[in-house]
Amino acid sequence: MDPQDDVVEKIRGEAESIYRRIQRKQKPQMKLPIRALSNVRYRPKAGYFQLRGRNKVRTMSVGTVKTFAQTLKMLAMSKELIRTGRHSTKREAYYQAYNWAEAAFTSQDESDTVMDDVEAMIAVHRERLRFRADEHGGEVAGELIVLDRDRRTRQPIEIDCARFGSGAYSVPTVVEDLQFRTKAKFILAVETKGMFERLVEEDFFDKFHCILISMGGVPSRACRRFIRRLADARKLPVYVFTDGDPYGYLNIYRTLKVGSGNAAHLNEFFCVPKARFLGVTPDDIVEYQLPTHPLKEVDKKRALDAMRNDPFIQHHKPWQQAIERMLDMGVRVEQQALAKHGLEFVANTYLPRKLKQVDAFLP
Amino acid sequence: MDPQDDVVEKIRGEAESIYRRIQRKQKPQMKLPIRALSNVRYRPKAGYFQLRGRNKVRTMSVGTVKTFAQTLKMLAMSKELIRTGRHSTKREAYYQAYNWAEAAFTSQDESDTVMDDVEAMIAVHRERLRFRADEHGGEVAGELIVLDRDRRTRQPIEIDCARFGSGAYSVPTVVEDLQFRTKAKFILAVETKGMFERLVEEDFFDKFHCILISMGGVPSRACRRFIRRLADARKLPVYVFTDGDPYGYLNIYRTLKVGSGNAAHLNEFFCVPKARFLGVTPDDIVEYQLPTHPLKEVDKKRALDAMRNDPFIQHHKPWQQAIERMLDMGVRVEQQALAKHGLEFVANTYLPRKLKQVDAFLP
Numbered sequence: 001m002d003p004q005d006d007v008v009e010k011i012r013g014e015a016e017s018i019y020r021r022i023q024r025k026q027k028p029q030m031k032l033p034i035r036a037l038s039n040v041r042y043r044p045k046a047g048y049f050q051l052r053g054r055n056k057v058r059t060m061s062v063g064t065v066k067t068f069a070q071t072l073k074m075l076a077m078s079k080e081l082i083r084t085g086r087h088s089t090k091r092e093a094y095y096q097a098y099n100w101a102e103a104a105f106t107s108q109d110e111s112d113t114v115m116d117d118v119e120a121m122i123a124v125h126r127e128r129l130r131f132r133a134d135e136h137g138g139e140v141a142g143e144l145i146v147l148d149r150d151r152r153t154r155q156p157i158e159i160d161c162a163r164f165g166s167g168a169y170s171v172p173t174v175v176e177d178l179q180f181r182t183k184a185k186f187i188l189a190v191e192t193k194g195m196f197e198r199l200v201e202e203d204f205f206d207k208f209h210c211i212l213i214s215m216g217g218v219p220s221r222a223c224r225r226f227i228r229r230l231a232d233a234r235k236l237p238v239y240v241f242t243d244g245d246p247y248g249y250l251n252i253y254r255t256l257k258v259g260s261g262n263a264a265h266l267n268e269f270f271c272v273p274k275a276r277f278l279g280v281t282p283d284d285i286v287e288y289q290l291p292t293h294p295l296k297e298v299d300k301k302r303a304l305d306a307m308r309n310d311p312f313i314q315h316h317k318p319w320q321q322a323i324e325r326m327l328d329m330g331v332r333v334e335q336q337a338l339a340k341h342g343l344e345f346v347a348n349t350y351l352p353r354k355l356k357q358v359d360a361f362l363p
Numbered sequence: 364m365d366p367q368d369d370v371v372e373k374i375r376g377e378a379e380s381i382y383r384r385i386q387r388k389q390k391p392q393m394k395l396p397i398r399a400l401s402n403v404r405y406r407p408k409a410g411y412f413q414l415r416g417r418n419k420v421r422t423m424s425v426g427t428v429k430t431f432a433q434t435l436k437m438l439a440m441s442k443e444l445i446r447t448g449r450h451s452t453k454r455e456a457y458y459q460a461y462n463w464a465e466a467a468f469t470s471q472d473e474s475d476t477v478m479d480d481v482e483a484m485i486a487v488h489r490e491r492l493r494f495r496a497d498e499h500g501g502e503v504a505g506e507l508i509v510l511d512r513d514r515r516t517r518q519p520i521e522i523d524c525a526r527f528g529s530g531a532y533s534v535p536t537v538v539e540d541l542q543f544r545t546k547a548k549f550i551l552a553v554e555t556k557g558m559f560e561r562l563v564e565e566d567f568f569d570k571f572h573c574i575l576i577s578m579g580g581v582p583s584r585a586c587r588r589f590i591r592r593l594a595d596a597r598k599l600p601v602y603v604f605t606d607g608d609p610y611g612y613l614n615i616y617r618t619l620k621v622g623s624g625n626a627a628h629l630n631e632f633f634c635v636p637k638a639r640f641l642g643v644t645p646d647d648i649v650e651y652q653l654p655t656h657p658l659k660e661v662d663k664k665r666a667l668d669a670m671r672n673d674p675f676i677q678h679h680k681p682w683q684q685a686i687e688r689m690l691d692m693g694v695r696v697e698q699q700a701l702a703k704h705g706l707e708f709v710a711n712t713y714l715p716r717k718l719k720q721v722d723a724f725l726p
Binding site: 086087088089092093096098099133136139146149150152157159164165166167168170174177178193194197198201203216291338343344 | 449455458461462498499500502509511513515522528529532535536537560561563579654700701703
């Protein structure tokens with residue numbers, strides 16, 4: 001079976017139900033989940049933010065006829081992309097819709113919103129609808145063979161991520177069809193390209209049999225999906241190594257692990273529930289006498305917000321303690337601060353020590 | 364000869380001249396070029412912004428003793444990096460300097476400035492001093508074999524950029540030691556990852572025997588240096604494909620081609636004088652009836668500034684005409700607007716037509 005067959009089936013199903021209502025002289029309808037924090041809950045067992053299941057029904061009327069038409073045209077575009085084996089960026093989709101006459105969009109915002117609707121309605125992520133963002137997907141180096149296909153010949157291609165020298169494998173924006181072969185023991189996802197290149201330079205992935213992934217800040221959807229698919233397919237633990245600040249803890253780690261509130265209909269596919277936080281923790285500052293910087297007002301605000309409102313933090317006592325400790329100390333720490341003890345310290349001392357006590361990682 | 368020997372020689376030479384002055388009981392001195400637009404001119408023949416050659420002399424005194432010490436320590440750090448075969452990010456350099464007692468930096472800004480001084484003084488770019496930034500280096504797909512070395516075994520590694528499937532080769536931040544093998548006919552540097560993936564998906568590099576490079580916006584130093592070294596080594600033409608707006612023309616293309624004003628001591632290494640601008644041009648908007656957006660105030664300001672003050676634009680009549688036309692039309696155009704004519708239009712029609720009239724490209 002073509003891996004896209006179920007998506008085509010779903011598109012056809014939606015179209016048929018609308019068609020049937022029209023035949024029965026009823027007003028056409030679409031049902032969409034409500035995408036808002038108020039319709040979200042944190043499910044510790046599943047490991048991610050989930051929708052509470054409230055839906056809105058869009059019935060065709062004079063006021064909704066344009067959006068209605070756009071949604072149907074967008075579904076048709078997706079079906080055509082699947083048929084031709086292509087993907088379209090969100091921006092390309094917007095420009096292709098220039099030819100929709102009265103149903104054309106007036107801005108890309110409008111087109112993006114309709115795409116989000118379609119994604120939520122069909123209940124698959126837009127990458128499977130063959131829409132992609134214009135974003136980086138992260139970089140990979142380590143004990144991993146990525147299996148892709150030659151675009152022309154359809155022959156399998158093996159990409160050996162251990163053989164990039166000082167470079168790396170750049171993850172594409174759509175990773176649905178990639179397969180993996182590896183004997184690695186874990187995935188180490190790092191915040192900065194600087195730290196990624198440090199670990200490559202220190203032969204870290206050779207010595208510790210792992211796969212290094214540079215997220216380049218908050219991981220993009222492509223990067224999160226890549227980590228998720230790889231971790232699931234090869235049953236690998238995922239350890240996360242960021243700066244020790246609210247941005248690293250909440251924007252990067254929390255987003256990677258449980259997803260984000262305003263995209264709750266997607267977290268199922270994009271979060272990495274098994275991820276665990278290796279460092280840098282507030283405790284590390286003391287233990288390794290690391291240079292720090294004072295917390296900025298925006299840092300404090302983000303941390304306090306999370307303590308008050310973030311269901312993930314509220315569920316995990318160790319995270320509350322870590323964030324409280326950070327606020328008490330009043331400082332943040334960068335992962336590259338470990339260079340105070342020499343460039344090789346992070347690879348030869350800090351990470352090996354940490355990896356001996358995986359159970360002590362923050363959840 | 365080790366390719367780094369000349370850098371070590373230069374560092375040693377600086378140190379010796381300071382040492383000799385001390386022995387002669389003279390005040391130690393350093394000579395640095397002045398890094399400012401006022402000390403820059405555009406050299407059409409060389410093809411980039413050059414320094415006019417004015418220097419400042421820094422003599423050691425009570426007021427400069429700390430900076431003086433920092434500069435010497437930074438030189439020593441570079442020498443040590445060369446010895447151990449490592450690189451250090453600018454941030455890691457700052458943290459390593461925590462152990463310099465009274466010469467420690469109070470902020471990374473301070474450390475970056477001293478690094479810039481060292482770079483200008485030794486007259487090599489900091490990558491050769493083994494300092495790197497924490498930035499992406501662009502992505503590559505196409506008819507190119509990159510030759511790197513295995514970090515552990517020092518054995519050569521061949522990276523075939525035609526065999527990445529939907530992914531790509533991620534360029535490292537330091538590209539000095541890479542070698543290249545290719546039968547490609549040209550390099551096509553594109554602004555967005557979205558367009559890069561479009562061309563990969565359309566088999567463009569196969570059909571047109573080229574090397575595709577995604578710059579991801581304004582190209583980083585690593586990306587510019589990669590294009591420069593590759594183009595020089597294999598004598599390849601470089602064509603640039605950006606959005607049709609002042610940002611694409613000036614911030615991306617102009618920076619890639621001739622460098623930037625405030626880094627004039629480096630342009631020699633980082634600019635790509637042979638680059639030519641393929642599109643999207645204001646003429647294309649009319650010829651292909653492309654959807655546009657009104658110019659924003661910031662766009663207009665940037666364009667007018669360039670007409671008045673940019674020596675590169677002032678030197679090239681065709682660029683003045685193009686920018687005037689854009690201002691007259693009052694609109695900008697995105698490269699993905701070509702999708703109005705179908706996703707494959709850019710690869711099957713627009714680029715092939717353009718490539719038949721390379722002489723018509725903007726200079």
